[in-house]
Each structure stands twice: as structure tokens, then as C-alpha cells.
Amino acid sequence: MTHPQPPAAATAATYTPAQPEPWLRGTLTEVPPVARAVLHALQLAQEDIAHWCGSLTTEELHAKPFGLTPVAFHIRHIGRSLDRLLTYAEGHQLSVPQKAALNVELEPGADASLIFQEFSMACEEAVLRIHALATTDPAQERGVGRKALPTTVGGLLVHCADHTQRHTGQAVTTAKLLLALRDAQS
Numbered sequence: 001m002t003h004p005q006p007p008a009a010a011t012a013a014t015y016t017p018a019q020p021e022p023w024l025r026g027t028l029t030e031v032p033p034v035a036r037a038v039l040h041a042l043q044l045a046q047e048d049i050a051h052w053c054g055s056l057t058t059e060e061l062h063a064k065p066f067g068l069t070p071v072a073f074h075i076r077h078i079g080r081s082l083d084r085l086l087t088y089a090e091g092h093q094l095s096v097p098q099k100a101a102l103n104v105e106l107e108p109g110a111d112a113s114l115i116f117q118e119f120s121m122a123c124e125e126a127v128l129r130i131h132a133l134a135t136t137d138p139a140q141e142r143g144v145g146r147k148a149l150p151t152t153v154g155g156l157l158v159h160c161a162d163h164t165q166r167h168t169g170q171a172v173t174t175a176k177l178l179l180a181l182r183d184a185q186s
Helices: 008-015 033-053 060-062 069-091 094-104 112-131 153-185
Strands: 139-146 149-153
Touching: 033 069, 033 112, 033 153, 060 069, 060 112, 069 094, 069 112, 069 139, 069 153, 112 153, 139 153, 149 153
Parallel strands: none
Antiparallel strands: 139 149
């Protein structure tokens, strides 16, 4: 069985397999290490989403192959969860619109361009917010949710990275399956 190839445009524009992952490129050296690692994780997520999910149709983004969670959910969830986690890192509680957005992440309907636009804007905003938090003491205490579960700024920043990578991996795996199914049907 042949494996689907990523779209040529995504490969040329955003992803070079011969290039090291962002954390090995020697970039963002002016940013403190914890924030730098988070920024590199977000950059890798953006590259992987563009590379593997960028050619999916709206229908494919919302598909649930073999009962798997749709790629669209993971892409939306990454952006919206970054917003929520960074709100806590900044010392605030979630707003009503943030809570409302959480409740509709799994709903189908948005077309591909809107899904990718929301993801891109959320990542850009997250980068700005992480830069703003970069010099905050990572040991500074924060509370999460109504119960104000204890964590720190550093804990929230690290969770931004690992949570983003977890959902990126799920989106990529499902996208690979969808691309293979598309290939098999043609």
C-alpha cells in the first residue's frame, strides 16, 4: 500500500523534512527557555497541521473515520484551549464567550478556510501572549477553573505545549487515515 503524499504547496511553503524541528533551529534565543520551548512546540504544531491537514476538504475535516474524533475538532480545540490556558497563566478566569466556545468545539459546519483561519489567528495571538509571559516567574502560582486548582505559570505554559502536541498528533493521525482513504477511492 502506498502512503499518501502531503500536498506539494504545503510541503514547499511550510514544511521541509530535511529541516530540523523548530527547537533545533537555533531560533528565539532571546526568549527564556520555558517560553521558547512552548513557542517552538506551537511552531511545530502549525507546520504539522499545514503539512498533513491543509489539503483536507471541509467534508474530510468533519469526517469521523472509524468513529475517530474529527480533525476539525482537534484544530479548533488547539486554538481555543491555548486561549483558555493562557488566560489562566495571565491570572484571569474564563469569560462567558470562552466558555461558550468550549461547548461548541465538536459541532460541524465551519468550512475548511474558516477552521484554518481560526487556528492561524489563535496561534498568532498565543505567540504574542507567551512572549508577554516570558519574563514572568514560572513558579508564580495560578488557579485553574472554578475550583482554582493549583498550578504555576510555568505549569500552564508547559501544558500549552504538551496539550497542543497531543491534539496535533491526533489530528495528523486522523488526517493520514483520511488521505489514505481518499487515495484508496481514487
